[in-house]
Amino acid sequence: FKNRVFSVWRYFELLPIKNREKIISLKEGGTPLYRCRNLEEELGVKELYVKNEGANPTGSFKDRGMTVGVSKANELNIKVVGCASTGNTSASLAAYSARAKMKCLVLLPKGKVALGKLAQAMIYGAKVVEIDGNFDKALDMVNELAKEGLIYLLNSINPFRLEGQKTIGYEIADELNWEVPDRVIVPVGNAGNISAIWKGFKEFYELGFINELPKMTGIQAEGAKPIVEAFKKGKREIEPYENPETIATAIRIGKPVNAKKALNAIYESNGYAESVSDEEIIKAQKLLARKEGIFVEPASASSIAGLIKLLDEGVIDRSERIVCITTGHGLKDPDAAIRACEETIKVKSLDELKKLLSS
Ligand code: F0G
Incomplete structure (x- = not known):
């Protein structure tokens, strides 16, 4: 597939569709993998990328x-x-x-x-x-x-969905010239995506395209973290949350259907699971926008918030090669963004405007 454009369908032979004429596509995948040098400097890490899934046709993975x-x-x-x-x-x-x-x-x-x-x-x-x-x-x-x-x-729950999403793993390996990152950090809600990405990496490993596998690291919101709790107890079963709550409404989920698969991906890859507070999520959302020009929705920023927390905790080593997945575009949730920021500035005259520039 080397001569094909980057997209989900670059990997047609590895996807469960036989008849090309039946494909319904809006040109998905082929999302940017950004090297984030400003954040590397800010956080003191050696090699950090953001895979921005917000760049898909409807703005999410x-x-x-x-x-x-x-x-x-x-x-x-x-x-x-x-x-x-x-x-x-x-x-x-x-x-x-x-x-x-x-x-x-x-x-x-x-x-x-x-x-x-x-x-x-x-x-x-x-x-x-x-x-x-x-x-x-x-x-x-x-x-x-x-x-x-x-x-x-x-x-x-539909397995064909996850088959499409596994191409996130394919693409990361493909774009990094088959040099696999040490760690992939993923926001987790219903837990399908982390499972799918792991499947993608494993398939490339089994096909002999890559020689290593990344540590799959799942991040949930503090108010909806059944998988993190199970992981910290070393369990494979979750205890559901009856009333999940978080500003990251995309991952406001108490009973993830793919919990077992996700925990398996985390254990098998020697990965980790951690939760982040709403405050940490908003802070990370602003940091990513202001340091790198990448605007993502709150759920997506949880991967960055998780990275920061796990660096502080010493779980992630600063010399690791890290990819954070940002799952959805910032414009999905304009209210959250506006609430996260200072008020806009009002001026009454050109003089006031000039003063503003010199302050
Ligand atoms: N990030 C965003 C922006 C999402 O929309 C979702 C899930 C996730 C992360 C979590 O992914 O469920 O595969 O673990 N959103 C679903 C939805 C539940 O209905 O849009 P997951």
């Missing part, structure tokens, strides 16, 4: 999963798809299903979805339903519909 999941649904001649979502999955599914001429139902936790994501699901024409209850309840509901055969479910 979900597009990698959806192009494969919806293409598979297309191969299977499916007409109605659905999902539960904290926002990004629904935005992505709404777009891909529109392109595939499928009906789309999305279930969202009322009042807990960032504005940009809600706008996306609505404008792409999905049937948008807001429920009283959190993501976990919404997922239980769509699961029932799927069991009755009323919708084809495109949450990350």
Whole structure:
């Protein structure tokens, strides 16, 4: 695949779609891997990259999963798809299903979805339903519909979604000329992505394309950290959170369906799991924007916040080669960004404006 453009479909032969004509694509993947020299200096680390998944067509990594999941649904001649979502999955599914001429139902936790994501699901024409209850309840509901055969479910329980997302691992290795990073840090919610990325690296290892594997490091929010708790107790089973809470609404999830797979990825790779507070998340979001010009949503900033915390704790060595995954674009959640910043400045005259420049 060396002569092909960087995208999910660069790796066609390693994806579970047989008929190229059935592919539904908005040109996903091929996201930038930024070397972050300013943050390296700030944090005193040797080699730090950010893989910015916010650069996907609908602004999150979900597009990698959806192009494969919806293409598979297309191969299977499916007409109605659905999902539960904290926002990004629904935005992505709404777009891909529109392109595939499928009906789309999305279930969202009322009042807990960032504005940009809600706008996306609505404008792409999905049937948008807001429920009283959190993501976990919404997922239980769509699961029932799927069991009755009323919708084809495109949450990350769907294995084809994870097949698409494993290309994040492929791409990192491919872009770094097969020199694998020591560590990959990933925000964790429903726990599909960290599992998928690990699968990608392992497949490249088994194919002999790479000789090493990264330590998979999962970051959750303080108020929704069942996987971190299980990891710290050395367990493979989680105890669900009934009322998960965090400013990072994308990962406000108490009962991650892929928890076992994620814990397996963490244990198998000799990785780690840690949680970060909302305050640490906002601080990291601003730091990444102000030091590197990369604007991500709060959930995504948790990978940077996690890096900072684990450096402080001495879990991560400063000489490691590190890749932080930022999962969603900052414009998804403009309210959170505005709240995180100082007020805008008001001036009454040109003189005041000049004073401002000299202060
Ligand atoms: N970051 C962002 C921006 C997300 O939207 C999500 C998940 C995650 C991280 C966590 O990924 O679930 O694979 O561990 N969002 C889902 C959604 C739940 O509905 O959009 P995960």
